[in-house]
Amino acid sequence: MKAVLSKVDTEQYATPSNVWRLRTDAWEYLGYAAKQLPGMADAANGARTVEKGLKEEVGRQLRFLEAVETYWAVPGKAHVLELRTRLREGDYAAALTMIETVTRGFARFRHELDDKLVEPDPHAEALDAAGLAIADRRPRFEVLVVDDVSATVREEFIAEMTGQRRETDAFIYQVNVVPSLEDALIAVLLNPTIQACIVRPGFTVPARQRPSDDLRRYLDGVVDPGVASQTPRQRILTMADKLKKLRPELDLYLVADVSIEDLAGAANRRFARLFRREESMELHLSLLAGVAARYQTPFFDAVQQHSRKPAAVFHALPISRGGSVVNSRWIKDMGEFYGMNLLHAETSATSGGLDSLLDPRSTIRDAQVLAARAFGARRSYFVTNGTSTANKIVHQSILAPGDVVIADRNCHKSHHYALMLAGAQVAYVDAYPLNEYSFYGAVPLKALKGMLLDYRRAGRLDEVKMITLTNCTFDGIVYDVERVMAECLAIKPDLVFLWDEAWFAFAGFHPIYRRRTAMAAAAALEESFRDPEYAARADAQRASLFDPVTGEPADDEVWLATRLLPDPRIARLRVYATQSTHKTLTALRQGSMIHVYDQDFSHLNEVTFKAAYMTHTSTSPNYQILASLDIGRRQAVLEGYELVQRQAYLAQSVAQAVARHPLLKKYFRVLSTCDLIPAEYRQTDRPMPLRDGIAAMDEAWRTDEFVMDPSRLTLHIGNTGVDGDTFKHQYLMDLHGIQVNKTSRNTVLFMTNIGTSRSAVAYLIDVLVKLAEHFDAEREDMSPAALGARKARVAELVSSPPPLPDFSRFAQRFRSGEDTVDGDLRTAYFTTYKTEKCGYLMPRELADRVRAGEEIVSAGFVTPYPPGFPILVPGQVVTEEILSFMEALDTREIHGFDAALGYRIINEEPDPALGV
Template structure:
C-alpha cells in the first residue's frame, strides 16, 4: 500500500522526489510480483508508463484499482479487472483474448519452475492459457520462476498456488546468506536440495514440508519409464516426458484440484435436496412442508430458507449414508479428511469433541488400565475414565497463579510418573498418556519430544492429544510440527532411519545398563526404534477453528496396531454416536476439509497476522496499554521451558529466525492465535469485562479468568475486526482516565483497591491431592492413580454420602482430626474450568481455601444450598 499512499501525494503535490520514490517502489514491487500472477507485468508496465509520462492521475487511478482488487480479491472472481482501463489499442494494456472474459469459476494459480531464459516466461504463461477449455471447472493463472529457491519463496508467499509443475533442468539458486529463506531453515532442510540425485526430487520434498496439500507434477527429459518405478517418484502426482502432452498436463492439474474440491457427502446431500421426495419416516421437518404451510411457524422457514429442510432426513439410503457404519459418501469424506490431516483414519463426530475424547478412551482402555492424565484437561477425559473404568494418574501442569490459570504438564513431570509406576511394578498397566494440546489458554507442547521420551520408558504407549482448539495448525508449516499427526509422521520417519538406532546405542553407552531415575529425568531420552510402536490419536473440534457447524468434531488416527482395536473402536462409536446425526454438521465437516485443503494455508497465515497486529497495537498504545495488555510468552511460560529465551513474538530485537527456533525447540510455546488480554489493571474481573464487551460493544469472546479474557484470531477475522477491538479498548480506556480526573483522589484510591484485589489477592491454585486409600489398589505406595469409576458410582448411593457446608467450622475440625473429607463428585469452577475435586479424591485445606475465595457464579458439581457432597469412607 506504500505505492498507493505515495501516488496520492504525487497527484496532490507533483513533487519530483515523490516520483523518484514511486520509481523505487515499483522496482521493489516488480521483484515481489515475480511470485504472484496478479497484478502481473502488463499492469505494472502500465504504471511505469504513467510514471514516465508524468500522468499522476492515471497512475493514481490504476494503483487504486490494483490495490482494491488485491484487498477484495476481485481478481479471483472477475478476470476483467486484469484489464482495468480496457484500452483496446494500448499495447501496454492489451491482455490475451483467452482471459478477457468474466470468470465465475473458482480461481487458483499454478507455479511452473523452468530452466528457460526469463524472456521465455511470458510465452510459457500464454501456452498454459492456450489449453484452457470452456468446460473446465476451474480457472488458473501461471506463475513462472527459474530456480528452486524462488519456487520455495513463491510457495511461502503466495497462498493462491495450488499446483506445481517442475521442468527438469532448473537452477538451485540457494544462497546461505538469503535472509528470507534462513527464517525457514527450521522447517526446511535446504541442504537436501543438493543431496538428491535429482534437484526436482529435493525441491518436491521441500515443497511437501511447507504445503503437503499441493499437487506436484514433473516434466523430465530423462528416462521417466525407469524413474517412475522408483520409490522417490511417489512424491509426484504424475510424471510427463517434457511438453509432449500440454493438454494432458492441463487436464491433470484440473483433475487434481477437483479431487480436493469434491465433497462426497455434501455433494450427495445437495443432489438429495433437489429430488422430489415423499417422506414416510419420523422427521416431520424434512422437506419443510410442516414449516412453510404453517400459520404459526412459517417465519422459521423464512429465516432459514428452504434448503435446510430439503436437506434433512433420517434416512441412510437414496444417496445418503450411515455415520455409524459408513460405506459410501461419508466413508469417502472421512478418507479424504484423513489424507488432508496426514492421518491413516478419520472419523466424523456430530456431538462435539467431548464425545470424540470419550470414544477414544472407551475404545482403547479397559477397567484397571492406568492413564497418565493432565488434571486440568477437559472434563470429557475424566468422564471417559469413569466410563472405561481406567484409573487416572493425575499429573500437574505448571501454575500461573497471577492469572488464575495453568499451563502445560512439563515433560519431567510426565517422566516422573512413568518412572514411579515402573518402580512400583505397575508400568505394564500404563496404557495411555492423555494431554491437551493446545490448552484453552494457548500452551502448546513439543509433541514429538513428549512422545519420544515417554516411548523411551515404555515403547508401546498410546497417546491421545486433545487438540480441540488446534485443528487449524496443520495448515501452518511452522505449527504443523507441534500437532499430533505432524509429530507422529516426523517421528515415524526419523525412527525408520539407520541413525535412530545409532543414536539410541550411543545413549545406552552414556547412561549405562541400569541408569538411575535421576539420570533418566535429566537427559533427553531417545527410544529404541526396534521396540517403538507409533500409536497416536488426535481429536479436533473442527467447529472451533474451521468453517464447520457447532458440534462438528473429528477423530484422527495414526496407530500401527489399529486393526487390532478397530472393532472396539467401532463399538465406542456405536455407544456414543447418535443414530440420528445432524446431516448438516456432517456436510459442514466435509466442506471445512475442502476449504482448508484449498485455502487453509492463506487463511491461517492471515489469522496469525491479525493476532500479531492486535498484540502489537494494544501493547504499544500509549493509553490502552495503561489498562490492558496482551500477555507475552515470558508471562505465560516460565523461563525454564523457553530454551530460546523468546519473551515476545513482537519483540523488534528478536529475529524471525530465533522465533522459529523457539517454535521448533522450546518445551512450550504459545499459540500465536490465542491472546490472553489482562483486564485487571482496568479494574475488571474477566467475567464482568466479557459481559461489557458483549452487551455494550457487540464483541463476543468465550474464556475468562479472574483478571483476564481470552481473545482468539481465526480464519474469520480481518483488519476491520482489529480496528473495532482497538476502538473499543481505547474508548473504555478514555472513560477510565476521564473518571479518574473527574472524581478525584477518593475515586482513585477505591479504583486502585479494586485493581489490587484482582492482581494481587489471588487464590492459590491447589494441586491434585490423592485418591482415598479405599480407592487405591495399593494404599502403601505413593503413586497417585485410583479407581475413579467405583468412587463415581458409590456416590449414587445416598446412604454412602453426606453434605457439609463450605463455610462450616466442622470442615476445619475434620481437616485437623478426621474423618477424612472425600469428594463424591466432580467439582469444576468456571473459571478456571479444571476439576479441583474428582470422585474419590481427598479434600485438603488448600482446596477448601481455594473454594472459599472463588467469586464465580458457575461451579459444576457444587450445590451451594446443600454444600459439598462427600463420601462416607467408613461405610464403603
C-alpha cells in the same frame, strides 16, 4: 510500508504472515497516489513539497512490489515495471487503470478490500491484471514453475500452458516461473494461491534476488548448503521434499526431457505425475484434476443432490422437505429464517438416498478418506456431537477397567467422565501453575517421564495404557508433541496417546504449526524409526541406560536428565487426536473429527473402536453438520495456509497496538511467551516470536518444550480494577457486542480465527481505546475514598492470590497402592448414587473439619468458571490449599457446588468390625 525481499528499503520488512496485508495496502496506496498526483502539477510551493513526499513514497511502494510480485503470476513483476513507466511518464490515467485492474482482481481472488467483495461493473466487462473477466466466477489458482530459463522461453512456456485453457474448465489458473529452489520455497511461503508446482531439472539453488534477513535466516535453517553439489536427480528429489514439507497439500509435477522412467520409482511418493516437455495438454488436465480432487466434497454434494430430488415423505421426520413448516400457519417464519434448502436437505439414513454415519459405504466414507488425507491421518472419523463425544469414543475404544491412564488434571471434563465410564485407574499429573493469572500452563515432560518411571519402579508399568494431554491448551500453550511421544515411548514402547486438539484443528495447514500436531508428529516419528542412523543412536543410548550385566535400568535421575530415544524395533505409534472442527475451521456447531495414526489399529482397536463409536453416536445424526465437515475440509486444504497465517498476523497486530498505544498500555498488557512459559521450558527468549519473523517463530517451535500459539492473546486487565468475568460481560458483551469465552481473575482471552477480518481487529482496538478512555474519565470523577477503593482493587488484581492447588490425592480406599497415585474414579463416582453415603458441608464447616485433620472426600467434580479446570474430582481428598484458593476466587459460576447446600462429600465408610 515494509519491504519483504529487497534491501532497498530496510526501515521495515514483511514476513509471510503479513505480506498479504502489505501487498494489498501497497496497491491501494498507489491507487490513492495516482488520483492525487495529477492535481499537483501546477500547485504552489507548499503543495510541491507534498508532491515530492508522495512521489518518494510511491517509489518505495514500487520497489516493495517489484520484489513481492516476483512470486505472483498475477499481476506479476512485469505489471509493476510497466506501471513504474506510466507513473514516471506522468500518464496517471493509464497508471490508475492498471492499478484498478489489480485491486479488482484482488477482490475476485477473495482478498479483502474493506472486507467486501467488489462487484464487477454491470455495464462493462471488467478485466483483471491477467486479462481475465472479473465476472467469471470460477475459482482461480496459480501454478509455480521452477526452472532457470531465459525470459523468452519463460513467456513461451506460460503462453503454451495458458493457451490450453477452455471455457468448460472448472477452474482458472495462471503460471509463474522462478529460477531456483530457494525462490520456489519463498514463493510457496508468500503466495498462498499457489496450488500446484511444476519442477523442471534446470533450476538452480540460491535465490535470484537477496531475501530479507528474516527469510534468509529461515532458508538457512531448511536448505542444506550441500544441495548445490547434488546430482540433478538428487536435487529434484530434495526440491520435492522441501516443497511437500512446507505445503503438503500442493500437487507436484515433474517435467523433464531425460529418461523419466528412471526417476519414477524414487519420485512416485513426491510427484503426482511425471511428464515429458511435449505433453502440455496432459499437464494442463492434470493441474485441473489435482485441484478438483481436493475440491470434491462427496457428502456435501450428495446432500445437495438429495435436496433437489422430488420425494414423498412417509417416515418419522415431519420437518423433512419442509412438510411441517411450509403449510403451517404459525411457524412459517422458521422457513423464512433458515431457508428452504435446510429443510429440503433434512433426512435420515434409514429413509434411503444418503450414506449412513454408523455404517458408511459411499459418500460419508469417501469424505472421511479425504479428511484423513488432508489432516495427515491414517483414518479419520466424523463426529456430530462435539469433541466431548469424540473423547469418550477414543477412551472407551482403548481402555478396559483397571487400565492406568496418565491424564492432565486440567483436561476438558469430557475426559474425566470418559475415564470414569471406562473404569480406568486415573493418575493425574499437574501442569505448571501460572498463579499470577489464576490458570495453569501445560504438563512438563519431566513430570510425565517421572510418573512412568514411578510405575516402572513399582512393577506396574505394564498396567499404564494411555497418556491424555490437551494440545494446545485453551490459553494457547503448545507441546512439543514429537518429543513427548518419543521420550515416553522410550520408557514404555506400547503407550497409546490421545491428544485433545479441540482448539488446534487449524494447525495442520501451516508449515510451522503443523510440526506440533499429533498426526504430523506421528508421521515424523514413523519416518525416524525407518532411519538406520536413528536406530543406531537409540541402541547406543540404551546401552548407557541399562547395566550391561544385570540389565537393570540406570537411576531414574539419569533417565530424567537424558533426552530419550525409543527403540524403533519395538516402539509402536498409537496416536489419536480429537478436534473440534467447528471451533477453529468452518463447520456447524458440534462438528468434530477423530484422527487416527495407529499402527496397530486394525488388529488391536478397530472392533472396539466401532463399538465405542456406535455407543456414543446418535442413530439420528445431523446431516447438515456432516456436510459442513466435508466442505470445511475442502476449504482447509485449498486455502487453509492463507487463512491460518492471516489469523496469526491479525492477533499480533492487536498485541502491537496494545503495546504501542499510550492509553492502552496504561490499562492493558498482552501477556507474552515469557509471561506464560517459564524460562526452564524455553531455549529461546523472544516474547513474541512471530512478531520477529518466520525464522524466529521457526526456531522457537523447533527447540522449546512449550510455545505459544500466536493467534491467541491473553490480555491482562488488572490495572482496570475490573475482574475478568465482569469485564467480559459488562464491558465487552453488553456495551460493545464483542464475544469472548474465557477469562480468569485478571485476564481475558482473545482468539483470532480463520474468519477474523481486519475490520473486526480494528473494531476491537477501537473498543479497547474507548474502554481505556472510560476508565480514565471514571478515575477523574472519583472521590478520594472511591479512588482509594479502586487502587486497592487494582492492587488485589495485579497481585498473586493463593497458589493454584495441585491435585491432592485420591482417598486411600480408591487407590491401588502406596507407591503410585492412580485412583478408581468410577467407584468413587458411583458411590454417590447411594444417597446414604453422601452428604453436604458448607464451606466454613468443611474448612474447620479439614483444618482439624479430618479426611474429607469429594463426591463429585467441582469446577469454577473461570478458571475452568476441576479443583476437585470424585474420590479426591479436600485440602486447606484447595479451600483457600476457592475462598479467594471471585467467580459467579461453580459447577458441582450448591450455594444452598455447599460441597457434596462422601461419608466415611462404615467399619464392619463395629457391626455398622
